[in-house]
Amino acid sequence: KSIVVLISGNGTNLQALIDAIEAGQIKGRIRAVISNQADAFGLHRAQEANIPTVVLSHRDFADRLSYDLALMEEIDRHQPDLLVLAGFMRILSDRFVEHYGGRMLNIHPSLLPKYKGLNTHQRAIDAGETEHGVSVHFVTPELDGGPVIIQSRVPVFSDDTAEELAARVREQELSLYPLVVKWFCQDRVKMENGEVQVDGKP
Numbered sequence: 787k788s789i790v791v792l793i794s795g796n797g798t799n800l801q802a803l804i805d806a807i808e809a810g811q812i813k814g815r816i817r818a819v820i821s822n823q824a825d826a827f828g829l830h831r832a833q834e835a836n837i838p839t840v841v842l843s844h845r846d847f848a849d850r851l852s853y854d855l856a857l858m859e860e861i862d863r864h865q866p867d868l869l870v871l872a873g874f875m876r877i878l879s880d881r882f883v884e885h886y887g888g889r890m891l892n893i894h895p896s897l898l899p900k901y902k903g904l905n906t907h908q909r910a911i912d913a914g915e916t917e918h919g920v921s922v923h924f925v926t927p928e929l930d931g932g933p934v935i936i937q938s939r940v941p942v943f944s945d946d947t948a949e950e951l952a953a954r955v956r957e958q959e960l961s962l963y964p965l966v967v968k969w970f971c972q973d974r975v976k977m978e979n980g981e982v983q984v985d986g987k988p
C-alpha cells in the first residue's frame with residue numbers, strides 16, 4: 787500500500803514505521819513525508835531513508851481551510867491508501883478529515899477517551915491515575931475522538947515525572963503504531979459505519 791506520513795517534529799514514530807518497513811514487517815511504502823514545520827527533525831529521518839519530503843507551512847496560508855486544501859492537494863499527488871498522522875500538531879478541518887475517512891490514523895498518548903488534547907502525561911499524573919498509555923485510532927472530525935483500534939497500557943508510579951511517564955508511553959508507541967499500519971496494509975483493520983473492525987490474529 788502507499789502511505790503518506792504527516793509530521794511536525796522529532797518523528798520517532800515515523801522512524802519506527804521506516805524501520806518496520808525496511809525490516810519487511812509492513813507491506814507498504816512511504817511515498818512522502820510532509821511537515822508543516824521546516825525544522826522538523828523527522829524530515830532528516832525521511833531523507834536518510836530516501837523518502838521524498840515536503841514542507842508546507844501553515845504560516846503561508848490565510849486560514850485553516852485554505853491550508854488544508856493545499857495539504858490535500860499535496861497528499862493526493864502521492865495517491866495514498868493510508869495517511870498516517872505521526873505527531874502532526876494541527877487541528878484538521880472537517881473537509882480534510884472526511885476526504886480521508888477510513889484511511890487516516892493517529893496515535894495519541896493517552897488511554898482514550900481519557901485525556902484528549904495536549905499535556906496528557908502531566909494530566910494523568912495530576913489526576914492520580916495508576917494506569918496510562920497510548921491509543922491508535924481512526925481520525926474522525928472530533929479531535930482525538932475517532933474509534934480506537936488498539937491501546938497499550940503502562941503503570942503510573944507515585945513518584946513519576948511527566949518525562950518519565952512519557953518515556954514509558956513512548957516505548958509502547960514505537961511498537962504499537964507499526965503493528966496497526968501492518969494490519970491496515972493487510973486489510974485486517976477497517977472503519978465501517980464509524981466502528982472499527984480488526985482481525986488482529988498473529
Ligand code: GRF
Pocket residue numbers: 793794795796797798799800828872873874893894895959
Ligand atoms: C507522540 O507522543 C504521539 O503520541 C503524539 O505526538 C508525539 C509525536 O512524537 N501524537 P514523534 O514526532 O513521533 O517523535
